[in-house]
Every structure is written in structure tokens, then in C-alpha cells.
Amino acid sequence: MKxxxxxxxxxxxxxxxxxxxxxxxxxxxxxxxxLQIKIADEFTASHQDQVEKVAxxxxxxxxxxxxxxxxxxxxxxxxxxWSGMALVSDNFQEVNxxxxxxxxxxxxxPMIQNASFYLTRQNAVITxxxxxxxxxxxxxxxxxxxxxxxxxxxxxxxxxxxxxSPEQAPALVVRLPALSTAPYGGLIVQFRxxxxxxxxxxxxxxxxxxxxxxxxxxxRIAGSSGVADEGLADRLSAxxxxxxxxxxxxxxxxxxxxxxxxxxxRLNSSWRYVSATSMxxxxxxxxxxxxxxxxLSLVSLAAxxxxxxxxxxxxxxxxRQLVRLFRVDNxxxxxxxxxxxxxxxxxxxxxxxDAVQAxxxxxxxxxxxxxxxxxxxxFLPPMREEELRERLSIGQRMEPSEIFAVMIxxxxxxxxxxxxxxASDRSLVSFVAANVAEEIVQRHxxxxxxxxxxxxSAAVLLQIVEQKSEGAQRAELSVIAGEITxxxxxxxxxxxxxxxxxxxxxxxxxxxxxxxxRNVMHSRDLRTGNQIFFVEDAPSANKRPFxxxxxxxxxxxxxxxxxxxxxxxxxxxxxxxxxxxxSVDEFSYRQGAYQLLACILQMFIEAGHNPxxxxxxxxLYAHLSSIRDTSDxxxxxxxxxxxxxxxxxxxDKEDYVRRKVDEVIALIQFNLTKDLSMEWCxxxxxxxxxxxxxxxxxxxxxxxxxxxxxxxxxxxxELLRDPSLKINDIADSVGYQPSYLNRVxxxxxxxxxxxxxxxxxxxxx
Numbered sequence: 197m198k199x200x201x202x203x204x205x206x207x208x209x210x211x212x213x214x215x216x217x218x219x220x221x222x223x224x225x226x227x228x229x230x231l232q233i234k235i236a237d238e239f240t241a242s243h244q245d246q247v248e249k250v251a252x253x254x255x256x257x258x259x260x261x262x263x264x265x266x267x268x269x270x271x272x273x274x275x276x277x278w279s280g281m282a283l284v285s286d287n288f289q290e291v292n293x294x295x296x297x298x299x300x301x302x303x304x305x306p307m308i309q310n311a312s313f314y315l316t317r318q319n320a321v322i323t324x325x326x327x328x329x330x331x332x333x334x335x336x337x338x339x340x341x342x343x344x345x346x347x348x349x350x351x352x353x354x355x356x357x358x359x360x361s362p363e364q365a366p367a368l369v370v371r372l373p374a375l376s377t378a379p380y381g382g383l384i385v386q387f388r389x390x391x392x393x394x395x396x397x398x399x400x401x402x403x404x405x406x407x408x409x410x411x412x413x414x415x416r417i418a419g420s421s422g423v424a425d426e427g428l429a430d431r432l433s434a435x436x437x438x439x440x441x442x443x444x445x446x447x448x449x450x451x452x453x454x455x456x457x458x459x460x461x462r463l464n465s466s467w468r469y470v471s472a473t474s475m476x477x478x479x480x481x482x483x484x485x486x487x488x489x490x491x492l493s494l495v496s497l498a499a500x501x502x503x504x505x506x507x508x509x510x511x512x513x514x515x516r517q518l519v520r521l522f523r524v525d526n527x528x529x530x531x532x533x534x535x536x537x538x539x540x541x542x543x544x545x546x547x548x549x550d551a552v553q554a555x556x557x558x559x560x561x562x563x564x565x566x567x568x569x570x571x572x573x574x575f576l577p578p579m580r581e582e583e584l585r586e587r588l589s590i591g592q593r594m595e596p597s598e599i600f601a602v603m604i605x606x607x608x609x610x611x612x613x614x615x616x617x618x619a620s621d622r623s624l625v626s627f628v629a630a631n632v633a634e635e636i637v638q639r640h641x642x643x644x645x646x647x648x649x650x651x652x653s654a655a656v657l658l659q660i661v662e663q664k665s666e667g668a669q670r671a672e673l674s675v676i677a678g679e680i681t682x683x684x685x686x687x688x689x690x691x692x693x694x695x696x697x698x699x700x701x702x703x704x705x706x707x708x709x710x711x712x713x714r715n716v717m718h719s720r721d722l723r724t725g726n727q728i729f730f731v732e733d734a735p736s737a738n739k740r741p742f743x744x745x746x747x748x749x750x751x752x753x754x755x756x757x758x759x760x761x762x763x764x765x766x767x768x769x770x771x772x773x774x775x776x777x778x779s780v781d782e783f784s785y786r787q788g789a790y791q792l793l794a795c796i797l798q799m800f801i802e803a804g805h806n807p808x809x810x811x812x813x814x815x816l817y818a819h820l821s822s823i824r825d826t827s828d829x830x831x832x833x834x835x836x837x838x839x840x841x842x843x844x845x846x847x848d849k850e851d852y853v854r855r856k857v858d859e860v861i862a863l864i865q866f867n868l869t870k871d872l873s874m875e876w877c878x879x880x881x882x883x884x885x886x887x888x889x890x891x892x893x894x895x896x897x898x899x900x901x902x903x904x905x906x907x908x909x910x911x912x913x914e915l916l917r918d919p920s921l922k923i924n925d926i927a928d929s930v931g932y933q934p935s936y937l938n939r940v941x942x943x944x945x946x947x948x949x950x951x952x953x954x955x956x957x958x959x960x961x
Contacts, residue, residue, distance in 0.1 A: 759846025
């Protein structure tokens with residue numbers, strides 16, 4: 197409950213604080229008031245420095261635009277043949293190349309709204325939307341011609357209104373050809389309506405700053421978005437036009453502004469920039485606060501003198517010291533019994549102590565788990581054995597004479613039909629595994645501490661009786677591990693694999709035992725469910741049988757090389773099915789996956805590709821090693837590695853086959869008199885017969901025989917128009933026997949070669 201008044205201790209304490217704080221506050225206020233003048237000078241200099249740095253950056257951006265457009269003006273698509281073209285719309289390929297180039301120019305800078313190619317002689321303009329003729333005498337045509345009135349190869353121009361261009365916004369124009377005195381057109385870059393205001397916003401270095409961009413004659417090109425007062429903008433423009441470059445203070449409308457004036461020297465003109473920032477918003481609060489602080493300090497000093505005199509009595513100094521120990525709130529002590537106050541505060545502290553101890557008991561398992569986790573991960577600083585035992589025994593008794601063992605429990609999901617949890621419930625499954633392991637171990641061992649790794653695995657530190665034999669200790673651990681695996685499988689439907697370390701005598705050896713137990717779990721059989729491994733039984737690496745499915749790897753690489761994604765997936769499934777059968781343990785299974793990934797990347801590199809841009813410079817081997825569940829390795833290789841590589845190889849293959857078909861067509865035309873076959877052509881261009889046959893039909897629309905037949909008939913028709921040639925000679929010249937030519941001609945044309953000649957030459961029998 198709040199009480200009115202204050203005790204002797206409270207009054208004396210307040211008096212001393214006010215007395216001690218009053219005089220320094222007055223001195224601080226005087227110093228701050230004096231500093232406001234210094235701050236104003238520093239502010240002006242700082243403002244000029246900031247504006248000039250921003251202006252240098254903007255000037256570099258303008259220069260970059262000018263240089264880039266000058267470079268594009270020498271692009272081959274803007275050659276002099278455009279000066280002689282009567283109708284640009286009839287030249288589809290040239291127009292298409294120009295449009296593509298204009299799109300590239302548009303993407304040079306976010307400020308650019310559009311780029312256009314204006315042809316003076318044709319009175320036409322090419323934009324990203326296509327070719328558009330301009331009507332003579334119309335304002336739009338005049339405006340485009342106005343752009344070309346310049347004495348330089350490249351210049352900044354302004355025009356009141358162009359299609360898609362902001363009013364009065366500058367445009368960058370390049371005469372084409374750039375080095376000619378008789379240009380046939382120009383390359384025009386127009387900017388977004390908010391481009392130049394956005395640049396001016398950068399010159400407005402403060403929130404309340406105003407910046408303008410002016411032409412040489414003083415007319416305004418653009419202003420920052422903060423220019424809401426047109427009167428301010430007009431007066432500022434007039435002030436900047438009348439002053440030379442530099443920094444000034446400018447009073448207007450009851451405020452003082454720090455003004456910086458500079459210039460941009462462009463190709464054919466000089467632009468002026470001006471930035472103004474109100475200094476009143478900086479200096480006025482300082483002056484007000486300094487004066488207020490001085491006044492408050494004087495009042496505090498007077499109050500401190502009075503209160504110090506009232507609290508001069510020293511009889512209650514011991515009592516006041518006790519009150520000071522307990523006072524943690526704003527209760528005023530006038531008329532309050534200090535002894536009663538101390539008693540109440542003491543009882544409150546005892547109650548808080550009990551509550552804290554209860555919460556500490558609840559958090560003790562989490563404290564042990566956190567300490568053990570730091571130890572396993574190597575984050576715990578070096579400690580003595582006694583200190584480690586003391587910390588790990590918080591809330592649980594640890595026998596000093598017994599030894600320890602580390603047990604790692606890891607869950608693996610079996611087939612989907614036996615899962616009781618969704619794949620997204622990893623944290624829930626991990627929680628169940630840690631709780632089940634802790635409950636079972638505590639029933640068998642006097643001490644147990646569990647760490648939940650939140651990845652469907654947990655670690656258990658437990659004590660075992662030292663007096664038992666090694667066989668009895670091993671049997672006890674086997675019973676505990678077996679009960680954990682069976683319980684977890686019945687609850688979650690997951691198979692459990694448990695690794696058990698060697699017995700250790702010292703807590704400091706726990707991290708090494710943890711690593712041994714974790715490594716031995718790599719020996720798990722992928723074909724078996726629940727498994728228990730002791731470090732003592734771990735097989736050596738050279739005794740692990742491993743047969744790599746090299747034939748399936750070869751078939752898989754061949755299909756990837758051909759870009760056949762569906763066949764590649766089939767061979768990938770077969771590869772991992774075979775690898776799972778031939779790999780006795782998880783270690784061998786992962787080594788096979790590493791080998792396959794290396795072979796795929798090697799094949800891709802040998803095909804002339806760089807895999808790093810395709811995979812965004814990711815470390816594929818590190819990603820593969822981070823996949824905990826072996827069942828996810830195949831899915832990642834299929835979707836993350838093989839699919840993009842097969843797509844890239846398929847694109848190369850299609851281009852390669854298309855070129856080979858073109859070679860075969862040329863080969864047919866050159867060897868038309870010979871006996872042609874698909875097999876001969878396939879050998880000639882070094883391509884598979886079936887692959888060539890499919891590609892030939894897709895590209896020409898005819899089978900090989902049909903195409904050759906139609907080509908020979910077309911050649912024979914051409915020769916039949918010459919009455920001096922005999923039909924037998926014509927048949928030989930197209931690679932046919934005369935009788936066969938008659939049959940083929942009759943089949944496709946409905947008449948004999950002789951009848952065709954008579955019809956064409958109009959000769960009567």
C-alpha cells in the first residue's frame with residue numbers, strides 16, 4: 197500500500213542527491229547553450245561535405261550512363277544500312293535485333309523508362325513494342341526531330357512531351373552514326389518520371405532537406421519529393437542562380453537554412469544542384485533544453501539546500517541504513533514504523549526465496565542437460581573432475597565410486613505405412629525419444645542425464661555399478677537399450693539404433709566416449725530395424741564388405757549424358773536398390789553415394805560444363821554429408837543434382853543432333869546420284885542410326901526414304917524440261933534405274949516421265 201509523507205532517511209537522501217546534482221546540471225546547461233553556436237557552424241560544414249559526396253556519386257552515375265550509351269551506339273545492329281532502307285518493317289531480323297538491343301539498353305539502369313531508335317529519312321521510330329511510322333507535320337514527329345538538332349555526337353536534350361516520357365525530363369541522345377556529320381537517325385534514352393526526383397532525394401541528406409536540379413538558365417529540371425512548398429522552391433532557385441558555387445546560410449520564412457550549391461558538367465550543358473536543410477530543427481531544441489536544464493538545476497539546488505537542512509539530524513542513521521537495504525519501491529515513509537517496515541520486507545524476501553528455490557528444482561534437469569550438451573559439443577571450458585561432478589549432480593545424486601557410460605539413441609523412419617508421426621513432427625519425435633530414454637534409464641540406474649538434440653536423436657549419460665563384472669555391465673546396458681528400442685517402436689513406429697560407449701571412470705572423458713558411440717552407429721545394417729552397437733564390437737574399416745554397382749553407374753551416367761531424365765531416374769532407383777543390398781552398413785552406403793556424386797560431376801565437367809554456376813556455387817559434398825537419413829539421399833540426388841544436369845545435357849544434345857541432321861541433308865544433296873541409306877549417312881556424321889532417324893523425321897517432316905525420293909523426283913522434273921536429255925540419262929543422274937524411275941514417278945505424280953515432259957513442253961505425240 198502506498199503511504200504519504202517521507203521518513204527522515206528519505207528526506208536526507210533526497211537532499212543530498214539534489215544538492216550534488218544541482219550544481220553540475222547548471223554547468224552542463226551553460227556548456228550546452230554555448231555549444232549550440234559551435235554546432236551550427238559544424239552543421240553547415242558537415243552538410244556541405246555530405247552533399248558533395250552524394251553529388252560525386254550522382255555525377256559518376258551520369259557519366260556511366262553516357263559512357264554506356266556511347267558504347268551501344270557502335271553496336272553492329274545500328275549500322276549504316278538503315279540509312280538506305282525504305283521500309284524498316286519489312287526487315288524482320290534486323291528490326292528484331294534492334295528491339296533486343298533496345299531492351300538491353302533499357303535494363304542498363306533502373307532510371308531508364310524506354311529506349312528508342314529514330315530513323316530520320318524514314319520518319320519512323322523503333323521501340324521495344326516494334327516499328328512505328330510518324331505522321332509528317334504532327335507534333336510527335338517534330339519532337340523527335342528536335343532531338344536531332346545538336347552539334348555533338350551525344351548530348352542531353354529536353355522536350356515538353358514524348359510518348360511514355362515525363363514532361364520536361366532530360367533525355368540522352370546519341371547521333372547515329374556517331375562519327376558522321378550526316379546522321380541517318382539517333383538512339384534516344386528517356387527516363388522515368390520519378391528518376392530525377394529520386395536522385396534529388398539522395399541530395400536531401402536530412403529528413404527535412406530540400407534539393408533542386410537546375411539548368412544553366414536557372415529553370416528547374418527536378419526537385420526532391422520533399423518540395424511541397426512551391427514558394428520555397430522558387431525562392432531557392434532564384435537564390436541559387438544568383439550565387440556562385442559554395443555553402444551559405446539562407447534565412448526564409450522565419451527559418452535558417454544551410455544551403456550548398458554545386459554543379460554537374462554534362463556533355464553539352466552545365467547543371468546546377470542546390471540542397472537546403474533547416475538548421476532550426478537542430479539548434480532550437482538544444483537551446484530550449486539547455487535553458488530548461490539551467491532553470492531546473494536552480495530549482496533543484498534550492499530544494500537541495502532546504503531538504504539537507506531538514507535532514508541534518510543523525511539519530512536515525514542506523515535505522516535509515518536498514519531501510520535503505522530493503523527499499524526497492526517508491527513507498528514514502530512519513531509516519532511509518534521503520535521496524536514494521538523492515539519486518540514486512542524480510543518476510544517478503546523469505547517468500548521470494550522459497551519461490552525461487554521451487555523454480556530452481558524444476559529447472560535442475562534442464563540445467564544438467566544444458567551442461568552436458570555444452571560438454572558434448574566442446575563448448576564447456578576446462579574444469580576439474582570434482583567441479584564437473586558437482587555441476588552434473590545438481591538435483592540428482594551421483595555416486596563417486598561408480599563408472600559411467602554414454603548411450604546415443606537415434607530414430608530412423610521405416611516405410612510410410614508404419615509411421616505414427618508425420619515427417620514434419622521431428623521435434624515431437626525427438627521429445628518422445630528423450631523422455632522415454634530418461635524414464636527407462638532412471639529405472640535401472642541411480643544417475644541419468646539426457647540431452648535432446650532435436651533431430652530425432654538423444655544422448656544419455658548414466659552410471660553403472662563398478663563392482664559388477666564387464667559381462668554383467670554389458671548385459672545391464674543391453675537390457676536398458678533393448679527396452680528403449682522396443683518402447684520407442686511401439687510408441688512412434690520408428691526403428692531405434694543405439695550406440696553404447698566403453699565404460700569410463702572420469703566425467704572429462706565423456707566427449708570422447710560420445711564420439712565413439714556416435715561413430716559406431718555408422719555400422720548399422722540398412723536392411724535391419726532396431727539395432728544396438730557396443731564400441732568394443734565395432735568392425736574395422738578394412739573388414740567392411742562393399743561391392744559398388746559400377747555397371748548401373750555406367751548406365752545411369754550414359755542416360756544423363758543423353759539428357760534422358762526418365763531413364764536416369766529408373767537407373768538411379770536401381771543403383772540405390774543394388775547399393776542397399778550390397779552395402780552391409782550405413783558407412784558403405786554413404787561412400788557409394790559420394791562416389792556416384794563424384795562420377796556425375798566428372799562426367800558433366802568432361803562434357804564441357806562448369807557445374808558451379810548451375811548449382812549456385814554450393815558445396816554438394818557438404819550438403820550430402822549433412823543429410824542425416826539415408827533414405828533422403830536418393831531423393832536429393834534425383835531432384836537436386838541429376839535433374840538439372842540432365843536438362844543441361846538434353847539442351848546440348850538437341851542442338852548437336854539438329855546440326856547433324858543439317859549435315860545429312862547436305863550430304864544427300866551432294867550424293868544424290870549414289871545409292872543412299874540411313875545407315876550410311878549415320879556413319880558419315882557419326883550419329884546413332886535410330887537417333888538420326890527420329891531427329892530427321894522431326895526436323896524435315898519426312899522419313900529418310902521419302903525425303904530422298906522427293907528430292908530425286910524434283911531433280912528429275914527439272915531435267916525433264918530439257919528435251920535434249922534422255923530419260924535414261926536423267927534416271928542415272930538422280931541415282932535411279934530407268935524402270936524404277938518410271939514406277940516412282942508414276943506413283944507420286946500419276947503419270948510417266950515421258951508424259952510429264954510432253955505436258956510441260958506441250959509436245960503432241
